[in-house]
Each structure stands twice: as structure tokens, then as C-alpha cells.
Amino acid sequence: MTPKFVQKLARNGIAWLLSLFTFLPLYLIIVNSLKDQMGASSMSIALPKELHWSNYSIVVEQGKLLQSFLNSLLYAVGSTVLGIALAAIAAYIFARNQSRLNRFMYFFVILGIAMPINFVTLTKVMQFTHLINTQLGMVILLAVMSIPFSVFLIYGFVGSVPRELDEAGIVDGCSPLRLFYSIVAPLLTPVIVTVGILNFMGAWNDFVLPLYYLNDSNMWPMTLAVYNFFGRFSVNWNLVSADIVLTTLPVIIIYLLGQKYIISGMTSGSVKG
Amino acid sequence: MRNKIYPFYFALGTVGVYFIFFVVPGLMGFYYSLTDWNSYSDTITFIGLDNFKTLFSSGENYVSYIINTLNFTASTVILKTAIGLLFALILNEGIKLKGFHRVMIFMPSIVPMLVVGLIFKSILNPATGLLNEALRWLGLDFMAQKWLVDANWAFKSIIGVDTWKGAGYIMIILLAGLQSISRSYYEAAEIDGANSWHKFKYVTLPLLMPALVVTTVLNLLHGLKVFEAVYVLTNGGPGYATDVLYTAIFKEFSMGRYGVGTALSSLLFLFMTIVGYFVIRLMAREEGRDQ
Numbered sequence: 001m002t003p004k005f006v007q008k009l010a011r012n013g014i015a016w017l018l019s020l021f022t023f024l025p026l027y028l029i030i031v032n033s034l035k036d037q038m039g040a041s042s043m044s045i046a047l048p049k050e051l052h053w054s055n056y057s058i059v060v061e062q063g064k065l066l067q068s069f070l071n072s073l074l075y076a077v078g079s080t081v082l083g084i085a086l087a088a089i090a091a092y093i094f095a096r097n098q099s100r101l102n103r104f105m106y107f108f109v110i111l112g113i114a115m116p117i118n119f120v121t122l123t124k125v126m127q128f129t130h131l132i133n134t135q136l137g138m139v140i141l142l143a144v145m146s147i148p149f150s151v152f153l154i155y156g157f158v159g160s161v162p163r164e165l166d167e168a169g170i171v172d173g174c175s176p177l178r179l180f181y182s183i184v185a186p187l188l189t190p191v192i193v194t195v196g197i198l199n200f201m202g203a204w205n206d207f208v209l210p211l212y213y214l215n216d217s218n219m220w221p222m223t224l225a226v227y228n229f230f231g232r233f234s235v236n237w238n239l240v241s242a243d244i245v246l247t248t249l250p251v252i253i254i255y256l257l258g259q260k261y262i263i264s265g266m267t268s269g270s271v272k273g
Numbered sequence: 274m275r276n277k278i279y280p281f282y283f284a285l286g287t288v289g290v291y292f293i294f295f296v297v298p299g300l301m302g303f304y305y306s307l308t309d310w311n312s313y314s315d316t317i318t319f320i321g322l323d324n325f326k327t328l329f330s331s332g333e334n335y336v337s338y339i340i341n342t343l344n345f346t347a348s349t350v351i352l353k354t355a356i357g358l359l360f361a362l363i364l365n366e367g368i369k370l371k372g373f374h375r376v377m378i379f380m381p382s383i384v385p386m387l388v389v390g391l392i393f394k395s396i397l398n399p400a401t402g403l404l405n406e407a408l409r410w411l412g413l414d415f416m417a418q419k420w421l422v423d424a425n426w427a428f429k430s431i432i433g434v435d436t437w438k439g440a441g442y443i444m445i446i447l448l449a450g451l452q453s454i455s456r457s458y459y460e461a462a463e464i465d466g467a468n469s470w471h472k473f474k475y476v477t478l479p480l481l482m483p484a485l486v487v488t489t490v491l492n493l494l495h496g497l498k499v500f501e502a503v504y505v506l507t508n509g510g511p512g513y514a515t516d517v518l519y520t521a522i523f524k525e526f527s528m529g530r531y532g533v534g535t536a537l538s539s540l541l542f543l544f545m546t547i548v549g550y551f552v553i554r555l556m557a558r559e560e561g562r563d564q
């Protein structure tokens with residue numbers, strides 16, 4: 001038992017405790033989603049006596065979850081695709097052609113990382129463009145909100161794509177647009193995957209925009225639906241838990257599949273120095 | 274030549290929608306905060322600085338919302354940085370199953386805040402919640418509180434929940450920063466007779482500074498924009514004790530008092546855009562230097 005060994009044991013112990021500490025609340029929701037109403041009322045960490053899978057089917061019916069799931073999917077996929085298309089082309093131009101105007105526009109766009117949104121006056125803009133209370137409006141808003149950070153991440157990556165490739169493309173007679181989408185864009189795949197996953201999760205998790213701009217419950221995403229469900233069924237923690245699990249599951253699955261990209265994306269730009 | 278191959282107008286679509294949906298509402302806010310815009314009448318009249326007088330009049334609670342927001346921001350910046358740094362230092366070396374722990378510790382930051390709020394509403398329940406149950410089980414009954422109900426504890430509880438969600442993320446950034454520090458610096462310091470504290474103070478801290486700046490900025494922006502954590506956990510209660518700027522803005526919006534809501538929003542917009550200007554300039558420059 002050397003001191004070094006004890007120290008190593010302590011470090012690993014702390015690591016396990018931290019992991020447990022972050023997992024406990026999620027575990028709590030999973031076990032309680034399988035209990036009956038009585039069993040879940042105290043929200044204890046005990047395992048369920050028998051598995052009530054029926055909670056899930058009740059929630060799907062009562063909470064109109066299928067509709068909300070499809071809505072969330074539409075918003076997340078739509079805004080991710082639109083947001084990346086808009087961000088990638090702009091980041092590419094800003095990085096390749098650093099004229100005064102473009103440098104200013106780049107700065108202006110990434111200033112949005114810090115700028116807060118004025119939700120009250122945004123209503124006016126949404127009314128004016130007839131996008132309020134529409135699904136298209138939600139897709140556009142979520143896409144626009146993702147632009148500043150996406151441009152920032154993609155801009156950093158464009159610099160690592162060698163310019164010689166552009167020149168080769170031009171010699172072969174590529175038009176400027178073709179040069180972007182058939183030569184440069186494919187090389188941006190790693191950063192586009194990262195940004196795509198981050199934006200998808202951001203859109204899936206978003207709660208504020210639908211809260212302000214969607215009155216019609218048929219258009220609600222999962223987050224708003226689960227909040228509303230909690231309001232109606234707050235005594236049935238087993239059902240609320242099942243609803244929470246269903247809302248969170250897609251994000252967790254994507255996270256586990258793409259954790260390498262997610263963690264690198266969310267920490268990039270921060271540790272170069 | 275450059276303008277021909279990389280025409281600037283390719284970027285105009287992006288800049289255009291960004292301007293319309295992001296910047297225009299912010300700028301419009303300054304005008305509408307000087308009006309009596311509300312949901313009860315169709316006419317909007319110019320009323321000068323009356324909305325701002327309302328915000329800062331002693332009979333209203335708006336100043337306390339601003340103070341709460343600043344308190345939340347400062348507390349979460351300090352707590353997340355301190356906790357993140359402490360655990361990053363502990364877990365920097367000699368950990369088995371590193372990948373597994375990293376995935377677990379990062380997990381809370383990808384779960385929707387709304388869901389985290391709902392889960393903690395149950396955990397912090399005074400009678401049946403897991404936290405108080407655990408404290409009683411440990412014989413620490415005196416520490417059990419009415420976490421979200423007691424005005425003395427509600428705001429602290431919100432800060433605690435937000436820290437639980439955010440500290441892991443900060444820790445992972447700092448851990449990546451720590452691992453990019455070359456061992457040779459520590460070896461050189463050891464030869465010069467430095468002890469652990471000296472190594473931390475003269476090697477780790479200065480070299481970790483860029484990462485610490487980034488985490489502080491992230492926490493700062495996150496803190497000033499806080500909404501969901503408060504909205505879900507207490508919705509500003511008890512009374513108005515835990516209301517922050519964005520929840521107050523939402524309440525004004527729901528009540529149809531758009532003028533006051535906009536005035537409040539514009540204050541935040543002005544403050545954060547000025548702070549953001551300097552921060553973003555730093556970010557843009559650092560990146561330019563790397564290339």
C-alpha cells in the first residue's frame with residue numbers, strides 16, 4: 001500500500017462518486033417510470049416491485065406524444081438542415097475572402113453568441129412575416145438562433161481546408177457555387193457533423209421559442225408537451241417520469257452515439273491556447 | 274479576383290435572416306420601450322421614459338429581478354468554475370475508464386433544462402423528495418429544508434440545480450485544457466524545487482488561463498440569459514423572490530404589458546451587447562492568431 005496507490009484509489013473513487021452523482025437523477029426517473037401510482041408517489045430510488053410498462057402506452061395516448069414527437073422531429077431536422085446550409089456558406093465566404101466588409105459581417109454575426117433575444121418585439125416580426133403560430137416559423141427561428149455559433153465553429157474549420165484544392169477546382173472550370181458544394185463542402189464533413197448534432201440537440205431541447213410563439217397544442221414539441229402534461233398529471237409521478245424518459249431518450253441516444261463529436265464541438269475553440 | 278471566386282453576396286442570405294430575426298427585434302425594442310404598447314388597445318403611443326420610470330420606481334420589484342439575475346450569474350460562474358476546476362485537477366491523471374466517466378459527467382449538460390427542472394422539483398420536494406429523505410436517513414434532519422418553497426432557500430436551490438447541470442461541462446473543458454499542458458513544464462519546475470502548490474500557481478494556472486477565460490464567458494452568458502431553470506423550478510415564487518429578468522419579461526408578455534416587457538428586454542440587450550462586443554472581439558482575434 002504505497003501512498004501513490006492510495007492516491008490513485010482515491011482519485012478513482014471520486015470519479016465513480018461523480019459519475020453516480022450525475023446519473024442518480026436520471027436513474028430516479030427511469031425506475032419510477034415503471035412503478036404504479038402509489039409506488040411512484042414518494043419518488044424513491046427503490047426498484048419497482050413489478051414493471052408497469054403500461055405507463056408508457058398511457059402517456060403516449062394521454063399526452064398526444066406521437067404528434068409531439070413528430071413535431072419535435074420536424075423542428076429539429078428542419079432547423080438543423082436549414083441552419084447548417086446558411087451557416088456553412090457564410091462561414092466559407094467569410095474565411096476565404098477576408099475583405100473589410102466580410103470581416104465586419106463575420107464579427108456582426110458571431111456577436112449573436114452574446115446578444116440576448118428580445119422575445120417581445122420578435123412577436124411583431126413574426127406577425128409581420130406571418131410566421132407566428134406556424135411550424136415553418138418555428139423551423140426558421142430555431143435555425144436562425146443556431147447561426148452565430150455554427151458560423152463560429154465552421155469558420156475555424158474552413159481555414160484548415162487547403163486553398164490549393166480551390167485553385168485546382170477553378171482551373172477545372174468550377175463556378176463559385178459549384179466550388180463550394182462539390183469541393184469544399186465535402187471536406188467540411190467533420191465540423192458539419194459536430195455542428196449538426198449540437199444544433200439538433202439544441203432544437204430538440206428548446207422550450208422557450210415554442211412557449212412564446214406556438215399557441216396551438218397540435219404544433220407543440222416534446223418539451224412543451226411534457227411540461228403541459230406535468231401540469232395536468234403532477235400527482236402521477238409514474239406517468240410524468242415515463243413522459244420525461246420518452247422526451248429525453250432521443251437526446252441521450254444521439255449523445256451516446258455521437259459523444260465524441262459532441263464533446264469536441266462543445267469544448268472546441270476553448271483549448272487551443 | 275477573390276470577390277469573383279468567393280462572392281460576398283453568397284453570405285447575404287445568412288446575414289439577412291440573422292438580421293431580421295435576431296438584430297431587428299433588439300433594435301425595435303429601443304423604440305417600443307418608449308411606448309405604451311400593450312395587448313388591450315391597437316394604438317401605440319409614445320410615452321417617453323415612463324416605462325423605465327416604472328422599472329426603477331420603488332413600488333415595483335423590477336430592481337430585485339435585476340439583482341437576482343446578477344446574483345445568479347455571479348454565483349454560477351464562481352461555483353461552476355471552482356467545482357469544475359477542483360474535479361478537473363483530481364481527475365487529470367490515473368483514472369481508469371476515463372471515457373466512461375467523461376460520458377457520465379458530461380451527461381447533465383445535454384439533457385433539456387426543462388427535464389432537469391422537473392426531476393429536481395421531485396428531488397427537492399420537502400416531504401417526499403430524495404434529498405430530504407437522504408438527509409433524514411443520514412440523521413441530518415436539521416439540514417432538511419423546504420428547498421423550493423422557503424424564500425431563503427429557493428434561489429439557492431435554483432443555483433444549485435443549475436450548477437449540477439453545468440459544472441460537468443466546465444470540468445470537461447478544463448480537463449481538456451489541463452491535458453494540453455506539456456509534462457516538461459512540471460518536470461522543469463520539479464528540478465527547480467517547486468512543490469505542488471508552486472506547480473499549480475506558476476505552471477497550471479497561467480497555462481490554463483485561456484480555458485478559464487472561455488468557461489467564464491460561457492457561464493456569464495448562460496447566467497444572464499437564465500430562464501427555464503427558474504420558470505420550471507419556482508416560476509419566480511415564493512411571491513417574486515426568485516424572479517429573474519427573462520421570467521419577468523415572460524410574465525409581462527403573458528399579461529400583455531408589452532411596453533414594460535420590451536423596456537426590460539432592451540436593458541438586457543444593451544448590457545449584453547456591450548459586454549459581448551469585447552468578448553467576441555477577443556474570440557475573433559484569438560482565432561485569427563491561430564491560423
